[in-house]
Structure formats: structure tokens, C-alpha cells
Amino acid sequence: MKAALLVGPQKMEIRDLPVPVPREGEVLVRVREAGICGTDFAKYRGDLGGNFPVVAGHEAVGEIAALGPGGVGTRIGERVAIQPNFACGQCETCRSGRENICPNRVRLGLDVDGVFAEYVAAPRKYVWTLPEGLSDSAAALTEPLSVALHGFQKCAPAAGDRVLVYGTGTIGLFYVQLAVLSGARVTAFNTSEPRLEVARKLGAIQTFHSAAELETRKGDFTIVYETSGAADALARIIRWSAPGARILLTGLPEKDSSIPAALIARKELLIQGAMTYQDEFPAALDLLQKGAIRSDLFITNIYPLDQLPRALANFRSPHRIKDLVRIS
Numbered sequence: 556m557k558a559a560l561l562v563g564p565q566k567m568e569i570r571d572l573p574v575p576v577p578r579e580g581e582v583l584v585r586v587r588e589a590g591i592c593g594t595d596f597a598k599y600r601g602d603l604g605g606n607f608p609v610v611a612g613h614e615a616v617g618e619i620a621a622l623g624p625g626g627v628g629t630r631i632g633e634r635v636a637i638q639p640n641f642a643c644g645q646c647e648t649c650r651s652g653r654e655n656i657c658p659n660r661v662r663l664g665l666d667v668d669g670v671f672a673e674y675v676a677a678p679r680k681y682v683w684t685l686p687e688g689l690s691d692s693a694a695a696l697t698e699p700l701s702v703a704l705h706g707f708q709k710c711a712p713a714a715g716d717r718v719l720v721y722g723t724g725t726i727g728l729f730y731v732q733l734a735v736l737s738g739a740r741v742t743a744f745n746t747s748e749p750r751l752e753v754a755r756k757l758g759a760i761q762t763f764h765s766a767a768e769l770e771t772r773k774g775d776f777t778i779v780y781e782t783s784g785a786a787d788a789l790a791r792i793i794r795w796s797a798p799g800a801r802i803l804l805t806g807l808p809e810k811d812s813s814i815p816a817a818l819i820a821r822k823e824l825l826i827q828g829a830m831t832y833q834d835e836f837p838a839a840l841d842l843l844q845k846g847a848i849r850s851d852l853f854i855t856n857i858y859p860l861d862q863l864p865r866a867l868a869n870f871r872s873p874h875r876i877k878d879l880v881r882i883s
């Protein structure tokens with residue numbers, strides 16, 4: 556099969572690799588489209604260290620091509636989205652129902668070969684059947700939308716909440732959309748004007764591209780979604796939040812930084828982390844199928860697999876939101 560193999564940092568080669576053989580409880584998925592994500596870019600640059608060679612990619616839509624031994628519950632040709640973090644199912648964390656933070660989880664495209672290939676094997680319990688009428692490209696947004704839904708449900712706004720979305724990459728823009736749908740008044744912050752333009756199209760009532768401008772709204776926000784991963788984001792957010800505000804962290808800063816901890820106590824702020832997803836895939840598929848999520852505004856480019864290195868070179872473009880690879 557054709558696959559984009561990362562042989563080392565910034566060295567990607569289109570290779571012919573053996574088709575994976577699904578084991579017991581697994582299915583073989585023929586990948587149709589796959590999203591390119593910040594994690595793939597970080598792996599490509601070598602920032603995540605570790606294992607090479609590896610096939611990157613974890614946001615995939617495809618169709619069932621084969622079943623492992625004893626395979627039941629699905630049929631060949633069924634269109635599916637893959638949930639790409641496989642928990643052990645046995646540790647204390649998994650048994651408490653929080654498989655998303657299982658310390659033993661296996662991540663597709665990082666720990667094992669991922670979806671920038673014609674075929675990938677995945678556990679049956681981690682593939683979700685697509686609803687009728689949902690396009691491959693829209694369905695390729697299921698994984699990042701599930702990330703946003705997971706955090707959103709931990710920190711959901713009510714009508715009248717004044718929401719700040721800090722960072723408007725794909726996940727940040729999903730937060731904008733979800734918060735607007737819930738009736739909140741949404742402000743978005745990002746240094747990239749093209750993405751703020753999309754935030755306004757999704758219903759953000761105010762957008763800022765400079766922190767100095769945002770200082771004028773200091774103390775106003777009752778809910779903040781931090782999606783940028785910028786090292787100084789949390790300190791700013793703590794200062795900008797209203798008394799009693801809730802802060803949801805999904806960005807992953809590369810380095811630690813100091814925060815005004817006394818303000819957390821003084822303002823009784825609640826800070827909550829969120830990591831990937833638990834059981835949000837069906838809800839994400841439902842939102843996409845209903846058209847509640849403007850997938851047309853999120854998908855910026857679709858590349859053939861052998862153009863993936865070019866797509867990664869374009870990753871920093873302010874005009875890119877979610878680029879896809881069309882594989883078969």
C-alpha cells in the first residue's frame with residue numbers, strides 16, 4: 556500500500572508498505588480522507604522526539620476493508636470515522652470511565668503507524684459508523700470536533716455568559732461555533748486576522764488580534780477556552796477573567812510559565828483541563844450531519860497523499876484552518 560512514511564524529522568517519503576493485518580477485535584480500514592493536525596506537524600518537525608520511521612496521521616475517515624479474526628458488529632464497505640487513541644481498558648483510570656487519560660493508551664500516528672496511508676488497522680470499538688449523507692470531508696472533522704466537545708461539555712456556557720476563545724485554530728473555532736450555538740456572547744482572540752474573519756462568520760461578536768486591545772475587556776469574561784497552547788496564555792486569562800469565571804485548558808504549552816496564583820484564589824476561578832475525548836464521537840457526527848457545524852468554513856485545502864510534504868510546509872499559513880489529504 557502507498558503510505559507517507561516519516562523516516563526522521565522533516566523527512567517524509569511516499570513508500571510502498573505492507574498492508575496491516577487486523578488482529579482479533581480489530582478492523583482494517585481503507586482510508587479515504589485524513590485531516591492534518593498540529594500533532595502531525597509537531598511529529599514531522601521532530602518536536603515529539605521518539606520513534607521513527609512512523610506513518611503519522613490520526614484524523615481519518617474510511618471504509619471497512621477487512622475484519623480481524625472473530626470480527627462482528629460491522630460489515631465490509633461500511634463508512635467509518637476512527638477514534639485514534641486506544642486505551643488499555645484495564646487500569647484504574649480506564650475502569651473509572653476515563654479512558655481518554657489512560658496512562659497506557661496507544662496513539663495512532665505517534666505510537667503506532669497512523670492514517671496517512673491507504674490502510675490502517677484499528678480496534679473495532681474505536682471505529683464509528685458514519686451517518687447517511689455525511690461527506691467524507693465533513694466526517695474527517697469528527698476527531699478534532701470531539702476534542703472541542705469534550706472540553707465544551709466540561710465547561711458549557713449558558714445564554715448570557717461572556718465567552719472568550721483564546722486561539723482560533725481548528726479547535727478554537729469549534730469552541731466559537733459551539734458557544735455561539737449555546738447562546739453565549741463570544742469574543743475570539745488570535746494574532747491571525749484570516750482566522751478571526753472565520754470566527755466572525757461563525758458568530759463571534761467581537762474579535763481581537765492584539766493582547767493590548769483585549770486588556771480593555773479585562774475582568775469581563777465568565778468563561779474562557781484556552782486553545783492556543785501559548786506559554787503566556789493562562790497568566791493573561793487569569794487577569795482577564797471575571798470573578799467566579801471558569802477556565803478550560805486544551806492547549807498544550809511547550810514550556811511552563813508563572814501564573815498569578817493569588818488571583819485564582821481572590822476571584823475564585825475554576826480551572827479545568829480537557830484531553831482528547833471519551834464518548835463524544837457520536838455527538839460530533841450528529842452535529843456534522845445536521846450541518847450545525849459549518850464544515851465548509853473549516854476545510855481549507857485537500858491534497859493528494861503524495862503532496863503531504865507540501866501541505867506540511869504550508870502548515871503555518873494564516874489562511875489554513877483544516878487541510879485534508881485525500882487518499883482513496
Ligand SMILES: [Zn+2]
Binds near residue numbers: 613698
Ligand atoms: Zn488531531
Ligand SMILES: [Zn+2]
Binds near residue numbers: 646647648654657660
Ligand atoms: Zn487504561
